[in-house]
Amino acid sequence: MKRLVLTLLLGASVLGGLRAQDTKGYLVGSFESNSILYSADDVTGAQRPDGNFGTNNYLKADYYAGGFSAGLQLEAYQPALVGYPGNLEGAKLTNYYMQWTDGDFAVTAGTYYDQFGSGILFRTYEDRTLGMNTAMMGARVSYHYKDIASVKALWGAPRLGMEAAPETLVRGVDGSLSLSSLLGMSGTTLSLEGSLLNRYEPVSPIVEELGGKASTTGYSARLNFERSGFLVKAEYVDGGEKMYSNPNILIDGKSHLVKNGNAQLLEMSYSGGGLGVNISARRMEWMESKVSYGSSETNNALNYLPALCAQYSYAITNLNPYIPQPGTTSGHINSGEIGGQVDVYYNFRRGTTLGGKRGMKVNVNFSTYYNLKEEGSFVPKTLLWRNVNVGVEKQLSRKMKMQLLYSMQEYNHSHGVGKGTWLSNIVVADLLYKFTPTFSTRVEMAYLTTFEDQKDWMSGLVEVNFAPSWSLFASDMFNHGDTKIHYYNAGFSYTAGRTRVALSYGRNRAGMVCSGGVCRLMPAYTGGNLTVSTSF
Amino acid sequence: MKKMLFAALMLLISSTAMAQIPSVKVEDGKGKVVNTAELVDGKTPMIISFWAVTCKPCIRELDAINDVYLDWIEEANFRVVAVSTDDARFTAQARSLAEGHGWSDYTLLYDKNGDFKRAMNVQFTPQVYVVDKDGKIVYSHTGYTPGGEYELFEIIKKLQ
Numbered sequence: 001m002k003r004l005v006l007t008l009l010l011g012a013s014v015l016g017g018l019r020a021q022d023t024k025g026y027l028v029g030s031f032e033s034n035s036i037l038y039s040a041d042d043v044t045g046a047q048r049p050d051g052n053f054g055t056n057n058y059l060k061a062d063y064y065a066g067g068f069s070a071g072l073q074l075e076a077y078q079p080a081l082v083g084y085p086g087n088l089e090g091a092k093l094t095n096y097y098m099q100w101t102d103g104d105f106a107v108t109a110g111t112y113y114d115q116f117g118s119g120i121l122f123r124t125y126e127d128r129t130l131g132m133n134t135a136m137m138g139a140r141v142s143y144h145y146k147d148i149a150s151v152k153a154l155w156g157a158p159r160l161g162m163e164a165a166p167e168t169l170v171r172g173v174d175g176s177l178s179l180s181s182l183l184g185m186s187g188t189t190l191s192l193e194g195s196l197l198n199r200y201e202p203v204s205p206i207v208e209e210l211g212g213k214a215s216t217t218g219y220s221a222r223l224n225f226e227r228s229g230f231l232v233k234a235e236y237v238d239g240g241e242k243m244y245s246n247p248n249i250l251i252d253g254k255s256h257l258v259k260n261g262n263a264q265l266l267e268m269s270y271s272g273g274g275l276g277v278n279i280s281a282r283r284m285e286w287m288e289s290k291v292s293y294g295s296s297e298t299n300n301a302l303n304y305l306p307a308l309c310a311q312y313s314y315a316i317t318n319l320n321p322y323i324p325q326p327g328t329t330s331g332h333i334n335s336g337e338i339g340g341q342v343d344v345y346y347n348f349r350r351g352t353t354l355g356g357k358r359g360m361k362v363n364v365n366f367s368t369y370y371n372l373k374e375e376g377s378f379v380p381k382t383l384l385w386r387n388v389n390v391g392v393e394k395q396l397s398r399k400m401k402m403q404l405l406y407s408m409q410e411y412n413h414s415h416g417v418g419k420g421t422w423l424s425n426i427v428v429a430d431l432l433y434k435f436t437p438t439f440s441t442r443v444e445m446a447y448l449t450t451f452e453d454q455k456d457w458m459s460g461l462v463e464v465n466f467a468p469s470w471s472l473f474a475s476d477m478f479n480h481g482d483t484k485i486h487y488y489n490a491g492f493s494y495t496a497g498r499t500r501v502a503l504s505y506g507r508n509r510a511g512m513v514c515s516g517g518v519c520r521l522m523p524a525y526t527g528g529n530l531t532v533s534t535s536f
Numbered sequence: 537m538k539k540m541l542f543a544a545l546m547l548l549i550s551s552t553a554m555a556q557i558p559s560v561k562v563e564d565g566k567g568k569v570v571n572t573a574e575l576v577d578g579k580t581p582m583i584i585s586f587w588a589v590t591c592k593p594c595i596r597e598l599d600a601i602n603d604v605y606l607d608w609i610e611e612a613n614f615r616v617v618a619v620s621t622d623d624a625r626f627t628a629q630a631r632s633l634a635e636g637h638g639w640s641d642y643t644l645l646y647d648k649n650g651d652f653k654r655a656m657n658v659q660f661t662p663q664v665y666v667v668d669k670d671g672k673i674v675y676s677h678t679g680y681t682p683g684g685e686y687e688l689f690e691i692i693k694k695l696q
Contacts, residue, residue, distance in 0.1 A: 026556060027555075028657045030657040032659050062654075062655065062657065067559075069558075101559065113649065113650065115623075115624065115648075117624070123623075125650065126650075128659070144561075144569075147569070150569075189566050191567075226566045226567050231631070269628045269631060271631050271634075271635035272635065274636065274638060275635065276632025276634070276636040278628040278629050278632045280628065304623070304624075306623075306625045311626070311629075313591075313592045343632060345633050345635060347636050347638040349638070359638070361636060432682060434683065436683075437683050438683035440681075440682040442682070466681070467682060467684040467687070468677065468683070468687045469681070471679075471681050493679065495677065495678060495679050495681070497676065498677070498678060500660070500678045533659055533660060533678060535657045535658075
């Protein structure tokens with residue numbers, strides 16, 4: 001198949017090249033390098049690779065000329081940073097594609113990313129902080145008919161690690177019909193969407209005897225509605241047949257269980273007059289979908305089942321993030337989860353009582369998730385996660401801006417095997433003071449209190465900024481309730497136009513780290529980190 | 537085979553011009569499909585900012601521009617395009633956040649499948665571009681340090 005794709009690409013390239021002579025093309029690209037020199041740290045038990053060094057590098061280039069585009073991505077892990085999936089190693093031309101777009105018509109050959117609906121049925125994407133790149137290697141055709149209808153067909157093998165999965169083949173069709181455009185309704189958007197996805201991967205004769213099939217098909221049906229700021233999205237997914245290893249193999253002698261995956265998602269939102277409200281509810285059962293049955297790496301996913309809850313950007317609020325439970329047979333049998341969230345944003349305008357002279361922004365979030373009482377049920381059983389968040393943001397004066405956050409999080413640490421939860425209360429104060437328009441300092445102070453796990457934590461950060469180029473920071477997160485470990489960090493970043501260089505040293509606990517203007521997810525380590533990124 | 541592919545690509549690259557706004561499909565606040573090439577109107581330059589719900593500095597930057605927007609618009613004619621790079625799970629949240637942060641003067645776009653982001657080669661957010669009236673990218677910047685917005689305004693003024 002690879003040879004076929006390459007031939008297609010070469011053919012398209014020659015055609016594109018001929019075409020490009022009458023349209024002037026342009027090239028864009030980017031380079032990112034993230035290297036860590038690890039040091040020994042007995043206190044945290046931080047991991048170190050052989051040679052105490054890890055480096056992840058990405059070079060991407062895209063060329064556009066009229067409706068033609070082509071691109072490639074080179075990746076090099078020499079070796080991969082600690083905590084990244086083990087299937088990322090060595091250097092390789094991992095992604096390459098050619099695309100032709102002619103108004104409403106588009107053809108892609110090579111690697112491409114795509115998703116159907118919200119991604120519960122199918123999604124291939126790249127997320128470098130997770131080591132995720134499941135780009136499809138194959139072909140895709142799409143067609144739009146005015147504003148009314150669109151259809152997309154795709155075929156290929158999703159990427160796992162450094163190459164396309166050798167035995168997996170995915171075929172899919174996705175269509176959308178806008179009833180509001182068709183019927184000429186004004187002020188209303190109403191559309192119906194549907195997808196079909198077939199996944200093929202050979203299974204062993206033993207699995208086949210138990211009802212497992214090499215070819216499985218799933219579908220998704222969706223409805224989107226919008227009118228005067230109200231938005232409703234509904235999605236039903238049938239994930240097709242899934243195979244799970246049987247924990248009761250000694251009792252009934254079956255090595256595998258065949259389950260039918262399904263999911264329901266409902267989203268409602270309103271925005272207008274400075275108010276944004278967003279309510280979502282989701283139930284999923286046996287919805288895990290893998291690129292390949294044989295791998296247990298985190299980048300082995302063919303769909304997207306994210307946590308629908310508050311998203312935190314402070315490290316201390318990310319100690320125990322919620323992990324969705326789409327159905328598992330490892331440890332215990334749990335068919336899935338049900339839950340939802342409510343998210344409200346409100347802008348108190350300037351001149352109002354609460355808004356004061358400069359206005360005030362408020363955000364409230366509540367989310368809760370349970371595992372299912374039994375297979376096929378919509379009844380919740382054990383609490384998996386609950387959070388309440390209140391955030392306030394206010395410009396106190398010309399020079400000072402304040403952000404306050406209160407967060408209550410209840411987390412089931414056994415993911416539903418038992419009923420035990422850890423309850424924590426967190427407060428964060430984030431103050432920005434501008435000495436001059438381009439010279440400022442930001443101070444972050446946070447406290448987490450809990451009777452469980454490692455008890456109380458506190459953290460602080462000081463950042464000094466000289467816009468637009470320099471930013472220096474020093475931070476510490478301290479577990480004074482139990483381990484007495486300081487997770488200290490200090491560093492700086494320098495930005496000149498499209499190039500950014502950041503150097504830091506410290507102890508890192510796994511989680512989201514934000515400073516110098518950029519956020520990313522980091523695995524746990526102790527050492528010096530050099531990040532260079534540039535685009536052209 | 538790969539070498540040949542490389543050679544073919546190099547051939548294409550030989551006739552390159554200045555980077556400009558690519559033509560990809562994104563959604564507006566109502567879920568309608570918008571072609572990014574249509575952002576170029578031949579009259580006003582724009583600031584294009586790629587942001588995400590989970591990216592604090594992005595939100596800080598867009599808030600900072602919003603705070604001074606009315607003053608700036610008196611001095612120079614320009615638009616602000618805020619592109620949410622949030623995927624399907626956060627689109628509704630991104631819409632609510634934009635409303636709750638009072639970004640009503642911005643053109644709000646939602647790049648759910650990351651097509652615009654990839655075509656512009658955005659690796660980190662915040663990533664901001666200044667684009668002239670003809671769609672040519674004249675400046676771009678990665679990351680946000682408070683006060684960095686003044687540099688963008690200087691460039692906008694030069695484009696008048």
